[in-house]
Amino acid sequence: MRWLPQLAVSTRLRIALALLAGLFAYITHELVTALPWILLVMVLDLAASGLAALSGDDGRGRRLQVLGLVLAAALVAGIAMGYAGAWAKLLILIPAYHAGLRFSHRGAVLAPAATMATAVPAAWQLDHLDGAEGLALGFSALMGLLFGMLGAWSAKLEPEVKVVDTNHAAEAGLLLRRLHELADTLETGFDAPASAEMALQDLAARMRSTRSAILVGYGSDPAVPLAIRGADRTPWPDPTETGSVLAPAWHDRVATMTDWAEDLVGRSVIAVPMTNNNGERLGVLVADRPLVTPFTEDDLESAAEVATRHSTNIDLAVLFASLRERAGLEERERLAREMHDGIAQEMVALGFNIDALRHAARKQESPMAADLDGLREEVSRVLADLRLHIADLRIAVRPDTGLGALIGARLQNFGSTSGVTTRMHLTENGFRLPAHTEVLIYRLFLQVLADARHSLDATDVEVRLNVAAPKAELWVSHNGTSSLTSRDFSENPLTGLGGEITVESRVGTGIIVRMRMRARGAASSATLSNERIPQPS
Numbered sequence: 398m399r400w401l402p403q404l405a406v407s408t409r410l411r412i413a414l415a416l417l418a419g420l421f422a423y424i425t426h427e428l429v430t431a432l433p434w435i436l437l438v439m440v441l442d443l444a445a446s447g448l449a450a451l452s453g454d455d456g457r458g459r460r461l462q463v464l465g466l467v468l469a470a471a472l473v474a475g476i477a478m479g480y481a482g483a484w485a486k487l488l489i490l491i492p493a494y495h496a497g498l499r500f501s502h503r504g505a506v507l508a509p510a511a512t513m514a515t516a517v518p519a520a521w522q523l524d525h526l527d528g529a530e531g532l533a534l535g536f537s538a539l540m541g542l543l544f545g546m547l548g549a550w551s552a553k554l555e556p557e558v559k560v561v562d563t564n565h566a567a568e569a570g571l572l573l574r575r576l577h578e579l580a581d582t583l584e585t586g587f588d589a590p591a592s593a594e595m596a597l598q599d600l601a602a603r604m605r606s607t608r609s610a611i612l613v614g615y616g617s618d619p620a621v622p623l624a625i626r627g628a629d630r631t632p633w634p635d636p637t638e639t640g641s642v643l644a645p646a647w648h649d650r651v652a653t654m655t656d657w658a659e660d661l662v663g664r665s666v667i668a669v670p671m672t673n674n675n676g677e678r679l680g681v682l683v684a685d686r687p688l689v690t691p692f693t694e695d696d697l698e699s700a701a702e703v704a705t706r707h708s709t710n711i712d713l714a715v716l717f718a719s720l721r722e723r724a725g726l727e728e729r730e731r732l733a734r735e736m737h738d739g740i741a742q743e744m745v746a747l748g749f750n751i752d753a754l755r756h757a758a759r760k761q762e763s764p765m766a767a768d769l770d771g772l773r774e775e776v777s778r779v780l781a782d783l784r785l786h787i788a789d790l791r792i793a794v795r796p797d798t799g800l801g802a803l804i805g806a807r808l809q810n811f812g813s814t815s816g817v818t819t820r821m822h823l824t825e826n827g828f829r830l831p832a833h834t835e836v837l838i839y840r841l842f843l844q845v846l847a848d849a850r851h852s853l854d855a856t857d858v859e860v861r862l863n864v865a866a867p868k869a870e871l872w873v874s875h876n877g878t879s880s881l882t883s884r885d886f887s888e889n890p891l892t893g894l895g896g897e898i899t900v901e902s903r904v905g906t907g908i909i910v911r912m913r914m915r916a917r918g919a920a921s922s923a924t925l926s927n928e929r930i931p932q933p934s
Contacts, residue, residue, distance in 0.1 A: 407498050411439075415438065418487040427484060442467070478520075489516075497550075508541070603703065604699050604700065605686065612828075638827065652697060654697045657685065669703075671704045744776065747776060748773065800825070808821055824862070830869055849877055857907075872910075886900065898910065
């Protein structure tokens with residue numbers, strides 16, 4: 398029933414008045430007589446509401462039609478007041494309130510006047526117009542005028558709910574246009590690390606700290622350092638662990654100022670929770686300095702003000718980054734599905750046809766049998782390579798699958814299908830890199846792995862991964878003939894995030910590709926991100 402107009406509070410109030418009139422009629426044993434009049438007044442009233450809500454036209458002609466229906470309801474209410482008992486005196490309130498709501502003070506006066514214009518003649522015609530009846534009609538007219546004024550006043554506070562376009566595509570278009578407008582007004586656009594950097598810059602202007610960071614994580618997600626100052630890796634224990642100095646702010650959303658003696662030098666630590674508009678945890682702002690100069694309550698208050706001021710921008714940037722990542726993953730999934738259902742199936746059918754020819758060639762002892770065997774092996778190799786590409790397209794970084802697990806599984810799959818010896822050395826802490834950064838590092842690994850797969854003489858692949866978020870280092874090497882050069886990585890997106898990619902020759906034959914990711918803002922010379930939000934073409 399989404400096509401029906403939503404009932405506004407004013408409409409519900411008029412329905413309640415009709416039910417109240419029906420209740421009085423029931424008490425005085427006049428419900429059978431009252432019910433047709435009450436229904437007729439409400440049908441005219443709701444018809445006026447529906448006409449105003451569904452038309453979407455505020456022209457003079459439409460307003461006159463609505464006014465005609467409201468006055469018709471007022472005239473019917475007046476006839477009922479002159480004809481029936483005390484319950485009918487409540488009917489004047491319905492068109493009076495509606496007229497005041499739609500037509501302001503003029504309607505508040507016009508509707509009760511129209512009602513009395515029919516109520517008095519009806520009562521006089523039926524010889525009901527005595528002193529008591531006249532007093533009752535006068536009191537009803539006064540109440541109708543008051544309700545009309547109340548409707549005129551309510552129109553300024555709570556206008557009628559109008560039907561809106563429920564087309565989801567139209568709503569999405571409006572939201573995206575608004576997002577582009579906001580991106581132009583925000584100093585850092587929708588770049589989450591840059592927004593976090595701005596928060597730390599604001600914190601540094603308010604108080605002195607040795608190290609500071611913004612850690613982000615929704616619900617049960619692991620902590621992701623968006624920005625860090627004074628260190629190249631996160632020095633505090635994982636906030637998701639019990640007993641961590643950051644655990645109260647992370648789990649209980651309580652701002653804390655405490656001493657931390659587990660570092661090389663005793664530290665005074667401030668941890669302030671950051672929440673989104675729904676009051677849910679967005680992350681934690683943390684700062685520390687040597688215990689010889691501990692933080693004060695004023696410092697804790699300043700940190701809380703910074704967290705409150707920047708939480709909305711960071712939340713928006715993180716959500717927008719998630720939206721872009723989801724769009725990219727959906728596109729990759731679409732390509733993988735088309736490759737699987739298209740060329741992969743055709744390659745399998747081609748392999749079956751070659752098998753049939755091989756079988757026939759062996760029966761006839763044809764000299765083409767050996768060539769067909771070689772062709773079948775080549776088709777199998779291409780098909781296996783295609784399946785690996787399809788699997789690469791379907792990568793999905795999830796909170797329960799870290800970058801190390803993703804690379805390890807892919808390396809194991811590569812070794813089992815190619816026969817190449819593979820080795821991996823992995824070091825990871827509890828903190829995670831942003832999802833889009835993990836995807837970019839994984840793609841870099843796949844690029845080197847593809848180079849090893851296309852090399853005819855590669856027999857050994859070694860991978861070393863060290864992640865101490867926001868710092869990360871990837872080292873990939875193979876001993877085959879390589880076609881990769883430094884130029885192949887000069888425009889890699891990781892370089893825009895602070896990554897440095899170098900290509901070296903391995904002793905003998907082979908290649909070594911090394912990627913070092915430093916924390917933006919870890920050095921004093923760090924600048925804000927140069928990432929830009931794509932604009933509509």
